[in-house]
Amino acid sequence: MFLSSHEIARSREHALNNLLDLSAACIDAGQRFSELISSNSREAVHHGSRHFAQLGHGQLETMTQFPTTVWLDSAARASRVLDGALEIMGQTHKVMIRNAESQVRMLDEMVFATINRATKTSPWEAELVLQAMKTSLQSAEQTLHGISEAVIETVTLAEKEIHPATEIMAASAPAPRRRATTTRKATAA
Numbered sequence: 492m493f494l495s496s497h498e499i500a501r502s503r504e505h506a507l508n509n510l511l512d513l514s515a516a517c518i519d520a521g522q523r524f525s526e527l528i529s530s531n532s533r534e535a536v537h538h539g540s541r542h543f544a545q546l547g548h549g550q551l552e553t554m555t556q557f558p559t560t561v562w563l564d565s566a567a568r569a570s571r572v573l574d575g576a577l578e579i580m581g582q583t584h585k586v587m588i589r590n591a592e593s594q595v596r597m598l599d600e601m602v603f604a605t606i607n608r609a610t611k612t613s614p615w616e617a618e619l620v621l622q623a624m625k626t627s628l629q630s631a632e633q634t635l636h637g638i639s640e641a642v643i644e645t646v647t648l649a650e651k652e653i654h655p656a657t658e659i660m661a662a663s664a665p666a667p668r669r670r671a672t673t674t675r676k677a678t679a680a
Contacts, residue, residue: 520579527575531568577649592636609621
């Protein structure tokens with residue numbers, strides 16, 4: 492056996508800590524999704540009750556614009572939910588990437604410890620091969636770190652690009668309505 496009992500126990504503890512961090516990130520994302528959906532639902536009920544109250548009072552202007560107003564309110568809420576959901580997913584994705592990289596680093600440490608122990612007990616010819624394996628593993632770990640950083644940066648850029656698009660959807664105002672009498676006069680002339 493090339494790993495000591497202390498190294499095995501440390502690797503297990505590290506794996507359990509990674510799983511704990513991943514679980515905490517998923518639970519946090521679930522809570523944030525739940526808060527996002529419930530606040531959106533409360534806002535929808537509030538706006539809907541306000542519009543129906545105006546309809547109940549017989550306001551003609553409100554009755555003619557009711558479908559447009561409901562649609563615009565729904566579109567604004569949907570864009571805020573989309574923006575919030577994408578933010579939550581982006582942050583959770585970053586945590587998952589960092590967590591996976593941490594776990595790979597721990598596995599690499601175990602392999603390095605095994606290679607170092609094997610090097611001590613092997614003939615000099617095998618040392619060259621083991622050292623080449625160690626060097627290639629170190630470069631693979633550096634490459635993985637670079638890829639992880641690039642993916643995290645891509646997720647961050649995607650969040651920044653999508654945020655203005657959802658703000659535009661939320662800020663859209665109703666188009667001005669043309670009166671039917673004005674249109675009839677123009678066609679009669």
